[in-house]
Amino acid sequence: MSAMQRPIFWSYWKKRKYLKFTKHQETRMLIRLGKLFLLLAGLIAVHASAMVYFEGFSPGDALWLSITTATTVGYGDLSAGTWQGRLITVICIYFFAISVLAELAAEFIESRAQTLEAKRNGKWRWKMKDHILIVNTPDEDTEAYLSRFISQIRQTPELKDLPIQLLTRKYSDGLPSKITEFGVVHYDGKSESNECLNAVNVAEAQYIIVLAKRPQDEISDSLTFDVLTRIKEIGTQAIIAAESVDDLNRNRMLVAGAKTVMRPIRAYPELLVRAIVAPGTETVMENLFYHSGDHLARLDVVFTEKRWKDIIFVSVENNYGLPLAYIGSDGIVTNPNPNEVCSGTSIICMVKEGVHICVNDASNKLNSTA
Numbered sequence: 001m002s003a004m005q006r007p008i009f010w011s012y013w014k015k016r017k018y019l020k021f022t023k024h025q026e027t028r029m030l031i032r033l034g035k036l037f038l039l040l041a042g043l044i045a046v047h048a049s050a051m052v053y054f055e056g057f058s059p060g061d062a063l064w065l066s067i068t069t070a071t072t073v074g075y076g077d078l079s080a081g082t083w084q085g086r087l088i089t090v091i092c093i094y095f096f097a098i099s100v101l102a103e104l105a106a107e108f109i110e111s112r113a114q115t116l117e118a119k120r121n122g123k124w125r126w127k128m129k130d131h132i133l134i135v136n137t138p139d140e141d142t143e144a145y146l147s148r149f150i151s152q153i154r155q156t157p158e159l160k161d162l163p164i165q166l167l168t169r170k171y172s173d174g175l176p177s178k179i180t181e182f183g184v185v186h187y188d189g190k191s192e193s194n195e196c197l198n199a200v201n202v203a204e205a206q207y208i209i210v211l212a213k214r215p216q217d218e219i220s221d222s223l224t225f226d227v228l229t230r231i232k233e234i235g236t237q238a239i240i241a242a243e244s245v246d247d248l249n250r251n252r253m254l255v256a257g258a259k260t261v262m263r264p265i266r267a268y269p270e271l272l273v274r275a276i277v278a279p280g281t282e283t284v285m286e287n288l289f290y291h292s293g294d295h296l297a298r299l300d301v302v303f304t305e306k307r308w309k310d311i312i313f314v315s316v317e318n319n320y321g322l323p324l325a326y327i328g329s330d331g332i333v334t335n336p337n338p339n340e341v342c343s344g345t346s347i348i349c350m351v352k353e354g355v356h357i358c359v360n361d362a363s364n365k366l367n368s369t370a
Contacts, residue, residue, distance in 0.1 A: 050084070138211065163183070207238055241272065298346050
């Protein structure tokens with residue numbers, strides 16, 4: 001094997017060993033502990049039988065003596081008196097059973113330590129169902145974004161009790177405490193791998209969120225599309241939300257299985273959470289940021305003691321837009337109760353593109369209502 005080939009082979013071998021470890025660690029641990037336990041139980045059974053035969057003990061006393069001797073408790077209430085019984089005790093208990101028990105305890109402690117380390121480093125395959133799976137993490141300000149994003153998930157009634165798992169290569173040394181305090185776990189793997197997608201149980205997830213790795217780079221859309229295609233091949237009933245850097249790629253992602261697609265907005269992860277709970281709202285929310293199409297406008301009209309439903313009626317009837325909030329003496333009031341009596345200096349409306357509103361006309365018609 002050439003020097004050029006050796007690193008490639010070594011990397012491949014390590015990868016296969018890593019995947020095998022993460023997939024079968026728990027099974028191997030249980031098999032090893034089971035074998036040691038059966039061996040210990042067999043030695044105790046042989047010793048107890050010998051105590052019944054050579055010492056004339058009852059089965060209960062014989063078993064009691066065998067267990068207390070193997071565990072080095074040694075109450076002294078029973079003991080072997082014949083040379084045959086003592087010889088069996090030395091061979092079965094002193095030579096073997098005590099050593100096997102110590103080995104069993106050591107194996108259990110070591111396996112627990114390995115399990116905790118694997119879980120902390122993202123090498124543990126969690127058995128999850130009906131969970132929220134977040135695929136990829138932002139390259140910049142990752143911790144701040146995830147903290148805000150997951151905090152909003154925990155505040156959303158429909159999502160707050162669901163387990164959350166991350167699929168990312170960002171935290172191979174463990175998640176920050178700021179993230180784990182939300183009860184989040186992670187798997188250290190690539191999103192562009194069927195093996196890793198199966199490891200995070202995409203088929204059993206209730207929600208899947210595919211984040212753009214680099215929100216300013218259109219190449220991220222290719223990676224997102226590849227992930228969506230792989231998830232579709234594996235099969236899932238999850239509601240999938242994906243981020244698309246280029247609006248022209250939205251339809252491709254919808255065809256690939258995404259239920260909702262929106263632009264990456266790192267400053268407001270709350271918008272993505274809302275899109276997950278109520279697919280379709282992302283289009284409305286995104287339009288609010290642009291003047292083209294439906295957009296928000298401020299209508300500076302003074303009104304006094306008008307019911308909010310009357311303000312809505314006048315505004316919609318005269319094509320002034322759909323009122324969403326008003327500005328009064330206490331600041332901005334959003335979505336008041338329909339029967340609430342309002343007074344203010346401005347109304348914030350969602351207006352259609354190309355609509356021009358005459359402020360004087362709007363003020364006269366609004367204040368002419370009873």
